[in-house]
Amino acid sequence: MSINATLIGQMITFALLVWFTMKYIWPPLFDSLEERKKKIADGLAAAEKGQEQIILAEKKAIGVIKEAKEQSSEIVTLAQKRANEIVEESKDTAKKEGDRLILAAKAQIEQEIQQAKEGLRQQVAELALSAAEQILGAEIDKAKHQDIISKVSNQLG
């Protein structure tokens, strides 16, 4: 029960323990705690910032989508207009082509009529000539009466 030299021994032990704690135990543990606190605070701040950025991005996305919609509707309108134009154009071309074809056909018909007429004239002349030959016999000189025959055949045209 009495106070004795144990006191001194205990004080030395105590001093050593406090010194050791102060030097090697408290600082690293406390620093790691502080560091973790800072990290968590930073993380929370970053998360908040991210949230804000998300909101901003959403707003931006809505704007972009709206713009895109406007553009696409514009494009559709333009395309429809263009399509109408093309249809009109093709109608025009088709009509022109048809007219041209009709004209060409008419020209050919005309030409064929002329040819047929020419052929017929020739044949009629020959027929007339052979009829006259038969009527007159061999008296008519072909070379002599060539003028008359061509006059007659011209009258037929």
Add this chain to the structure above:
Amino acid sequence: MASEVHAAEGATGYIIHHLTPLHFGEGFWTLHLDTLFFSAVLGGLFVWFFKTAAEKATSEVPGLVQNFAELLIEFVDNQVKDSFHGHSKLIAPLALTIFCWVFLWNFMDLFPVDIFPLIGSLIGIEYLRVVPSTDLNATFAMSISVFCLIIFYSIKIKGPWGFAKELMFQPFGPWLLPFNLLLKLVEEIAKPISLALRLFGNLYAGELIFILIALLPWYIQPVLSFPWAIFHILIITLQAFIFMVLTVVYLSMAHEDH
């Protein structure tokens, strides 16, 4: 069971035997080997545990050991921040050491009272008192160390003259100087004495009651020692906490300049 072993000496002999330290030497130069040994071992345990945690300390996800160490660090740090407003590299580690060391001392109280003396008697040690806080030398060693720190910081912060003025002229002014001095001296000296005696008294009484329970018949012992042990879990933590908080308070008072 225990009472049978010491039947020859009777109940008083059993109690005295349990409260006698393993000593060495004569007069003032007596050493209580058990107190020195167990407090050193417990101090080593404390230092080893925290050193392990400190070596692996990382600001990433902490492990189990680090988690527990940080729990204590944060607890002590909050206590220190609550009552101490200056800057000191010493006070927080000091408070941690006091809390953990005193807690471990007191914890020895929860081991059955006969276990360590029985082991000791097997290896030829006659007396063994395993709870260092039931030794006045241990509690006074701590409180006197704290007292020295109080004086040291009082003089360091306030200056020798400032500290002397505080002792002489407060609280009643210069005309009642002797009373002031007397009052202040008593106040200062009461600090280490109350610190040491409070811890010693609580643990000594607690240990005594454990010993008394151990004297009862075996079928009554659990009924009494179980609730007393549970109650003691509170006591040992509370005493360690009180010692730590009062140390911090006294040191913060030493830092305050009036």
